[in-house]
Amino acid sequence: MPMKSSHKDALRDIVGADHFTDAQEECLCYAYDATRAQYLPEAVVFPGTTQEVADVLRLADTHRIPVVPRGAGSGFSGGALPVAGGLVMAMNRFNRIRSIDTDNLVAEVEPAVVTAHLQAAVEKKGLFYPPDPASYTFSTIGGNIAENSGGMRAVKYGVTRDYVRGLEVVLPSGEVIHTGSACAKDVVGYDLTTLFVGSEGTLGVVTLATLRLLPLPEAKQTLTAAFGSMAAAARTVSDVIGRGIVPTTLEFLDAPSLQAVERYAPVGLPAEAQAFLLIEVDGDADCIAGPMERVRRVCTENGALQIRLAREKDEQEELWRARRAVSPALRSISPYKMNEDIVVPRSRIPEIIDSIQKTARRYDLPIVSFGHAGDGNIHVNVMGGTRGEADVPKMERAVDDIFQATVKLGGRISGEHGIGLAKQPYIGLNLDAPTLALSRQLKRTLDPHNILNPGKIFPQETDSASSF
Amino acid sequence: MPMKSSHKDALRDIVGADHFTDAQEECLCYAYDATRAQYLPEAVVFPGTTQEVADVLRLADTHRIPVVPRGAGSGFSGGALPVAGGLVMAMNRFNRIRSIDTDNLVAEVEPAVVTAHLQAAVEKKGLFYPPDPASYTFSTIGGNIAENSGGMRAVKYGVTRDYVRGLEVVLPSGEVIHTGSACAKDVVGYDLTTLFVGSEGTLGVVTLATLRLLPLPEAKQTLTAAFGSMAAAARTVSDVIGRGIVPTTLEFLDAPSLQAVERYAPVGLPAEAQAFLLIEVDGDADCIAGPMERVRRVCTENGALQIRLAREKDEQEELWRARRAVSPALRSISPYKMNEDIVVPRSRIPEIIDSIQKTARRYDLPIVSFGHAGDGNIHVNVMGGTRGEADVPKMERAVDDIFQATVKLGGRISGEHGIGLAKQPYIGLNLDAPTLALSRQLKRTLDPHNILNPGKIFPQETDSASSF
Numbered sequence: 001m002p003m004k005s006s007h008k009d010a011l012r013d014i015v016g017a018d019h020f021t022d023a024q025e026e027c028l029c030y031a032y033d034a035t036r037a038q039y040l041p042e043a044v045v046f047p048g049t050t051q052e053v054a055d056v057l058r059l060a061d062t063h064r065i066p067v068v069p070r071g072a073g074s075g076f077s078g079g080a081l082p083v084a085g086g087l088v089m090a091m092n093r094f095n096r097i098r099s100i101d102t103d104n105l106v107a108e109v110e111p112a113v114v115t116a117h118l119q120a121a122v123e124k125k126g127l128f129y130p131p132d133p134a135s136y137t138f139s140t141i142g143g144n145i146a147e148n149s150g151g152m153r154a155v156k157y158g159v160t161r162d163y164v165r166g167l168e169v170v171l172p173s174g175e176v177i178h179t180g181s182a183c184a185k186d187v188v189g190y191d192l193t194t195l196f197v198g199s200e201g202t203l204g205v206v207t208l209a210t211l212r213l214l215p216l217p218e219a220k221q222t223l224t225a226a227f228g229s230m231a232a233a234a235r236t237v238s239d240v241i242g243r244g245i246v247p248t249t250l251e252f253l254d255a256p257s258l259q260a261v262e263r264y265a266p267v268g269l270p271a272e273a274q275a276f277l278l279i280e281v282d283g284d285a286d287c288i289a290g291p292m293e294r295v296r297r298v299c300t301e302n303g304a305l306q307i308r309l310a311r312e313k314d315e316q317e318e319l320w321r322a323r324r325a326v327s328p329a330l331r332s333i334s335p336y337k338m339n340e341d342i343v344v345p346r347s348r349i350p351e352i353i354d355s356i357q358k359t360a361r362r363y364d365l366p367i368v369s370f371g372h373a374g375d376g377n378i379h380v381n382v383m384g385g386t387r388g389e390a391d392v393p394k395m396e397r398a399v400d401d402i403f404q405a406t407v408k409l410g411g412r413i414s415g416e417h418g419i420g421l422a423k424q425p426y427i428g429l430n431l432d433a434p435t436l437a438l439s440r441q442l443k444r445t446l447d448p449h450n451i452l453n454p455g456k457i458f459p460q461e462t463d464s465a466s467s468f
Numbered sequence: 469m470p471m472k473s474s475h476k477d478a479l480r481d482i483v484g485a486d487h488f489t490d491a492q493e494e495c496l497c498y499a500y501d502a503t504r505a506q507y508l509p510e511a512v513v514f515p516g517t518t519q520e521v522a523d524v525l526r527l528a529d530t531h532r533i534p535v536v537p538r539g540a541g542s543g544f545s546g547g548a549l550p551v552a553g554g555l556v557m558a559m560n561r562f563n564r565i566r567s568i569d570t571d572n573l574v575a576e577v578e579p580a581v582v583t584a585h586l587q588a589a590v591e592k593k594g595l596f597y598p599p600d601p602a603s604y605t606f607s608t609i610g611g612n613i614a615e616n617s618g619g620m621r622a623v624k625y626g627v628t629r630d631y632v633r634g635l636e637v638v639l640p641s642g643e644v645i646h647t648g649s650a651c652a653k654d655v656v657g658y659d660l661t662t663l664f665v666g667s668e669g670t671l672g673v674v675t676l677a678t679l680r681l682l683p684l685p686e687a688k689q690t691l692t693a694a695f696g697s698m699a700a701a702a703r704t705v706s707d708v709i710g711r712g713i714v715p716t717t718l719e720f721l722d723a724p725s726l727q728a729v730e731r732y733a734p735v736g737l738p739a740e741a742q743a744f745l746l747i748e749v750d751g752d753a754d755c756i757a758g759p760m761e762r763v764r765r766v767c768t769e770n771g772a773l774q775i776r777l778a779r780e781k782d783e784q785e786e787l788w789r790a791r792r793a794v795s796p797a798l799r800s801i802s803p804y805k806m807n808e809d810i811v812v813p814r815s816r817i818p819e820i821i822d823s824i825q826k827t828a829r830r831y832d833l834p835i836v837s838f839g840h841a842g843d844g845n846i847h848v849n850v851m852g853g854t855r856g857e858a859d860v861p862k863m864e865r866a867v868d869d870i871f872q873a874t875v876k877l878g879g880r881i882s883g884e885h886g887i888g889l890a891k892q893p894y895i896g897l898n899l900d901a902p903t904l905a906l907s908r909q910l911k912r913t914l915d916p917h918n919i920l921n922p923g924k925i926f927p928q929e930t931d932s933a934s935s936f
Contacts, residue, residue, distance in 0.1 A: 184843035
């Protein structure tokens, strides 16, 4: 049911005419995200205060208008797509870092602050906000919270959830709640904070976040190592962890990634390299050489073909070239790409990579895997083959096989991107029926009229009696 | 309404006659916790399997029998007290460490495993489970999860929540859900795990936990410093953190604590000492001397009267004597003690200590404060004065004043112990009405008949229409 013009007038009254649009050419800008899908919203509002967010949601709840909160629209699972039409709530105006408290190591941040901007601001004060999703130069804190974003440094520092101390959240009813606090310990009532972190914009709209900071590590060293087999690289990963080293970053590229990189922008890897690791260690300046030397030794013991070590920033950037080249290199293989982000217990990486390579052969498709070996989180890119778009059904079967293999190894179908729209058909692979039922109940409790980001996370129920 | 004998028969059928009792002398053993209160249950069951837990809860739900899950009964807020009678579900038989996975740094642990036993078991394999509530030699993992227990090492390592990856939980309906996973990253659906951590046994019964482990730090150094004023000690705390040092432990004792310790078991502190810090640093053996030297320098700069440093385990134990003596020393002051665990942003410690000392003078009561300076979490012990039990109302007014002052400084009324029964009247100081309303709604969603640990966390509502 399209939005009535009276509702549009009411929305203009709430946010001001300058902060509302239903012009199609403007709405188009809010129809997409980092997936390929597009859904045109009927209107976009740009609230400027928590009260305006509350008033918009209350109106939407009363009139059953779908509302999709939106940060930078950089998500990979469709979480910001207005699949049911209605309203996009663009949070752009919530773009202030309200405070950085150097005594208590917390910051108060509005949701549209870009992650990299927050990082730069706290680093100027000698502090550190670790979560670093690949999109960090444009994704926002609000989006990071909605998706519980991870990143390269999660192996040592954890994910977004581990840095959210408290939230101001507007519920679909328009009620404003305050979860958690700036305190380091807090056991007053249920942990509502974490219920919203990773809820993909389906339970409430975050208007303010209290984030935990750390002291900025003094120094960092970077090492890359090329191996003749994935098995040797995987043994290296296990051995590094097994010797009690906690690297900041532990990334890997598989053989198809290396081939793609070498074709796109050669970085001088040995021709026989079948796997590549990038390992960083950070900490006090006088304390990282020891662990890094142990990392180097582990690489040598496992037969690394080439090892490079960088202590200075410029050299480090050079070592990152191969890792950073993968994503652009993939575009040169095929415009058709299904970008999954499975996660397995770290020790199961060799098995899942083996299984993925078998899947590639079975369907005769390029499948390129790389990512966060340190936490078992693998970006699996199933690429189109020679037949272009006609390969898509085959690609979908390959993804299905990979998810099945992941679950058999105790893994999860998403480590970073979320379920959104893209992975709904697969959620049952990880969540059993009672767990999914409880999740749906929570959604109903917080959003009884299902106005907030409807159609996300939960697969359509066939039984209409229990649909919402 | 007392339990019917038919219900007792049904419970015996579920768990076996050996694992059920309604003998008053046995029920008495499950009537207490670490608070002074006692409430006699009508019966106690000792389920042995998840299925039995589910069957007991389903029966209880059908017949509206209150059920209070119980670990070691060592809680300080009354969470394990059967205030509404009914059934205590003692989890004692869930006492196995099912696995310790050294490759993936996770353990699968049943809820009745004692925290210290888990720690010893993982340390044998070179691993580390950091949460260490003071009760860790007898409290259980299930209780720690229910209360989101903290401890001495939280300043560096966080609290129980930060180590729970996944849970098997039986809901009050008898449905069994599985939250999270063993994976380091996992964004499949809502974060249900954390909803149960800290829910004080009101939302579900944990039957299995997947816990995250760390590599065991190689070495530790311990330093104690005595200061002539609380202000100097507080400046030291700020400066340590401000210089980017992340100590493992940063404990303090105030002047009344030191007096109590010196009377009880003298440890040789300077007579003019008004505050005492205990600071530990852990990590790689060759990397802790540097930070510890910086700690020592900060102490000296802030005019420490006495500094002692211990590198070896025996010497370290000696330095811990003052800190460990506080709790027993308090018993020698008065049998009447109200043990609160407020938390403030770390930089507000001097203000709250000042306010607490004013409260002590106002009511002419000994008030002894000590605890976790590093995370602002202070154990405030309001002691009975010369009039013994007659001082109790005055003690309650003092606690009230302290909570008010805490909240004014941006603090929380509980950092470790939880709300339970003891702090219900105060929960509104921290949770505004919409936040409390949402919390109650969640309780109703998961436990519509309010059978699981009824009467906890939420204050009685005067409006009977909305009570549950």
